Amino acid sequence: MSDNVKAAVLVKPGMVEMREFPMPTPKKGAAVAKILLAGICGTDKHSYRGETRQFGGTSSAKDISLPLIQGHENVMVISDIDEEGSRSLEFHGEILKPGDRITMCPDVVCGKCHYCKHFAWYPWCDDMQFCYGNTRSCDEKEHLYGGFAEYIYIEPGTRIYKVPDGLPNEMAVLTELMCVTYTLDKAKEFYSFSGEGFGFNDTVVIQGVGPLGLAHIIKARMLGAGKIIVTDLSDYKLKLAKEFGADIAINVETTTEAERIDLVRQETRGLGADVVVECVGYPHVVNEGLTMLRKAGVYLEAGNFVDVGATPINMHMICSKNLRIVGMYNHAYTGYRPSMEMMLRDIKRFPWDKFISHKFPLKNTEQAIQASMEKDSMKVVIDPWQ
Ligand SMILES: [Zn+2]
Ligand SMILES: [Zn+2]
Structure with a gap:
């Protein structure tokens, strides 16, 4: 030594x-x-x-x-x-x-x-x-x-x-990193008493598939997710996400926000995603994620761990869809x-x-x-x- x-x-x-x-x-x-x-x-x-x-x-x-x-x-x-x-x-x-x-x-x-x-x-x-x-x-x-x-x-x-x-x-x-996927466990709990969020075979959207997003794909699969849809601007990361079990990978540089929201609806029989997880780490993606959710869907905020600023959100949508936003600090x-x-x-x-x-x-x-x-x-x- x-x-x-x-x-x-x-x-x-x-x-x-x-x-x-x-x-x-x-x-x-x-x-x-x-x-x-x-x-x-x-x-x-x-x-x-x-x-x-x-x-x-x-x-x-x-x-x-x-x-x-x-x-x-x-x-x-x-x-x-x-x-x-x-x-x-x-x-x-x-x-x-x-x-x-x-x-x-x-x-x-x-x-x-x-x-x-x-x-x-x-x-x-x-x-x-x-x-x-x-x-x-x-x-x-x-x-x-x-x-x-x-x-x-x-x-x-x-x-x-x-x-x-x-x-x-x-x-x-x-x-x-795997511990930080804890909000998916929380989303499971909400389902048990009010049908919010994450039931067996439910659709999970993950915004951003760097290491945090990839860990959420793994955890969502372990917990019984159905369709997993991911977004990112890196084709390399999107390809890897599919190898780890994502079904649909969308590049945000070659699609518009409206197209992505529409695609999530099409893939969920018009309902919207049950769970959306924010793993980008910047707030500008939050509104898109909330819009992708079905009524009584759950939004899991894992990425904005440090303060990188604010984003405008239309709170009416939180009311009108009975959404739940779950924050996450540490694990x-x-x-x-x-x-x-x-x-x-x-x-x-x-x-x-x-x-x-x-x-x-x-x-x-x-x-x-x-x-x-x-x-x-x-x-x-x-x-x-x-
Ligand atoms: Zn860490
Ligand atoms: Zn203390």
Whole structure:
């Protein structure tokens, strides 16, 4: 084990620099893990572009803390762990030891506020301690709080999940992303009491099929979707979406909004889609998605994770069609193990090896972030040991 740990640091928007930090020793309740793979998330791209406002409009609104080691979609192996950490860090109570492969929930909550007490499965915390790869600067404490590094420091209170044997690192690195498809589970719940949204064999439209959209195709299939219709401006992504189970793929650059809405109606016997999921990450697509819905349809807002502005919506349509809009921030802590076990169960059902389009070494992290913003990339990951 070397004395210094290399990390890629976002020093300001649009600028990543390689730095070295001392190898930490885990304090009480903590652990140090070697990063095996770290995914580049939509949030990382937003931060790199300088779109840094998160939790906007709530009491916990904040900007990311620079300089920052980004990376919160991490699959790791424990290299050093304190005795208390080995007993307390794993979410399901498993004992952790060096050599165990793990994933993590990046949000570390206070455990004491109204939301932590009333909604214990969900990080709505009003006093969020920090988010790995996102809101704790590498100037603080043990420095290594992001996945774009050789090692990461895991603080007490972090929710850690053991990776099931047989699940490749290239799939385990998608776990956090799969957890973010949680609103599809919510849409299922609404169906059970009022026929809103997502019943067996229902039509799901997914706006935007980057990694988040692709994860929603997979999850919708796992949950019993019927027809899946996707939109995007990249033919590469649309083709991949079909390989992962989308039935109809529409390029938004060669069709008009009216044509797309019409097509969704034709494909649903004139009714409209049961569920539409926003995975573009910009608000201008929302109105189109709402218009595609049937009466009592459900709109799932997963993409606008950072504040990139507003869009005009005619609220009459929400009334006249009895629509439900479900917002989504982060994901349930309870989603990690089910996501990993379901991915393992469906290892032969989807062409998982195509989900990751690029793998970059740590020193090329900036190039990797740029690649992740290209039209012809899907999930881009950092392999610090490549
Ligand atoms: Zn993410
Ligand atoms: Zn809290």
